[in-house]
Amino acid sequence: MSAPDPMRERLPQLGALRVFESAARHGSLTRAAEELHVTHGAVSKQIKNLEADLGAALFVRRNRGVFLTEPGRALAARLRGIFGDLEDALADFRTEGSGQPLVVSCEPTLCLKFLIPSLGAFQQETGIEVRVLAAGGRIDVRRDHVDLAIRRNDFSIDGALHARVICDEAMGPVCAPEVLARFEAEMRRFPLPALHTRSRPDSWAAWKRLNRPAIACTADRTYEHFYLAIEAALAGQGVALASIHMVERDVSAGRLCSPHGFWPDGTQYVALTAHPIEDDARASRFVDWLSARMNATLTAALPSLGASGAAVAQPAKGRAIHGAR
Numbered sequence: 001m002s003a004p005d006p007m008r009e010r011l012p013q014l015g016a017l018r019v020f021e022s023a024a025r026h027g028s029l030t031r032a033a034e035e036l037h038v039t040h041g042a043v044s045k046q047i048k049n050l051e052a053d054l055g056a057a058l059f060v061r062r063n064r065g066v067f068l069t070e071p072g073r074a075l076a077a078r079l080r081g082i083f084g085d086l087e088d089a090l091a092d093f094r095t096e097g098s099g100q101p102l103v104v105s106c107e108p109t110l111c112l113k114f115l116i117p118s119l120g121a122f123q124q125e126t127g128i129e130v131r132v133l134a135a136g137g138r139i140d141v142r143r144d145h146v147d148l149a150i151r152r153n154d155f156s157i158d159g160a161l162h163a164r165v166i167c168d169e170a171m172g173p174v175c176a177p178e179v180l181a182r183f184e185a186e187m188r189r190f191p192l193p194a195l196h197t198r199s200r201p202d203s204w205a206a207w208k209r210l211n212r213p214a215i216a217c218t219a220d221r222t223y224e225h226f227y228l229a230i231e232a233a234l235a236g237q238g239v240a241l242a243s244i245h246m247v248e249r250d251v252s253a254g255r256l257c258s259p260h261g262f263w264p265d266g267t268q269y270v271a272l273t274a275h276p277i278e279d280d281a282r283a284s285r286f287v288d289w290l291s292a293r294m295n296a297t298l299t300a301a302l303p304s305l306g307a308s309g310a311a312v313a314q315p316a317k318g319r320a321i322h323g324a325r
Contacts, residue, residue: 012053019046020058021083024068024076035140087142087274101129102282105141106150108134109199109226110269113246114294115150122289128282136199141274148283149272150290162276164287166269167294170244170301171203172262173215176236180257189216195229195240196222203241206265213260215239244301245269245294262301269294 023032023043033040051058058072068076106115111134119130139149141161150166157163175190182191194204194217207215217239223229230247233240234255242256250256271277271287278284 012050016046016050016053017079018083019043020050020072021076021079023047023059023066024072025080027066027068029066035143084142101131102286103131103133103145103147104150104286105133105135105139105144105146105148107136107152109230109246110150110243112227113230113249115290117249118293122286126285126289128285130286139272141272147273147280148277148286151270151272152267153270154267157270157272161272161274164271164277166271166287166291167245167298168264169267169269170262170298171207171241171265172244172258172301173207173239173260174230174233174242174247174251174256174258175239176234177254177257179233179236179239180259183259189218190239191218192236193217193219193221193238195232195238196220197226197229197240198222198224199226203265207241210263210265212263215241215260245297248297248301264302 019032019036019038019042022035023029026032026035029043029047030040033043036043047058056071057069058075059066060069061067104115111132115132119132122128123130133144133146135144135149136151138155138158139146139151141147141149151157152169153163175192179190179192183189194215196204221232221238223232226242226246229240230242230250232238233242234250244251244262247256247258251258271283271290273280273283277287
């Protein structure tokens with residue numbers, strides 16, 4: 001039996017290196033703890049142990065913040081590439097074979113109201129199986145084992161991700177037909193609450209800021225999720241400000257009315273991937289299909305804009321996309 005390699009015996013624990021890489025990437029022990037689902041104390045202890053193991057300081061701690069030392073910066077740069085390669089190797093292993101589904105993470109309400117009802121047609125047309133995960137906001141597609149994420153660009157997107165614009169967002173007030181019948185024309189007011197949502201807390205403020213048609217209600221009512229506000233509007237409990245992509249079916253079926261139509265709000269839906277979308281035929285076909293469907297919905301809702309008013313799927317390789325707030 002060959003003697004053990006003394007260099008390998010001195011390798012730090014992989015978990016400690018992973019904690020350090022995350023803290024270095026975020027520039028924060030707290031955000032590393034959130035990403036790795038551990039406590040702040042556990043992150044701090046792992047990094048201290050790693051520094052003791054390596055015999056060098058990796059962070060300088062001052063003003064209640066942490067800052068990389070020169071050795072720490074060099075190690076972090078190498079580790080980011082190493083962990084990226086490791087995650088890619090595991091992703092390739094999981095997706096070997098044609099039977100693996102395309103894993104798509106999509107904002108919950110868009111997922112429930114638009115994507116899932118349309119997905120059967122895509123799968124029947126292409127034979128591509130799609131597994132949908134409902135989630136919103138920032139995402140680490142490698143860590144979460146996601147092939148593709150659909151998000152609205154109302155936050156700064158990691159420049160390491162590859163992004164492609166799918167479609168513009170358009171918002172408008174919606175209510176049940178019986179609520180519209182009670183609209184007080186002279187006072188330009190609905191005798192029911194305006195329905196807000198914590199997941200898009202600035203929607204009504206943005207509507208006013210963009211000088212859209214005035215909507216007056218008797219009160220305000222807030223729901224935890226966008227989906228609940230739309231359901232409340234369907235139940236005749238108030239007026240919701242909703243995305244055309246989420247209520248188009250209800251408007252077309254007459255379950256909801258849109259007294260002032262739908263207007264662009266300056267944000268867009270984007271597809272995010274770890275690698276260029278065109279490198280994955282399944283992802284590319286899915287994004288093209290989704291973009292075509294969403295832009296058809298948008299063009300029908302905004303006839304005055306025509307095709308020129310709708311965003312067509314475009315590559316935006318390796319750059320951050322910032323949405324209007």
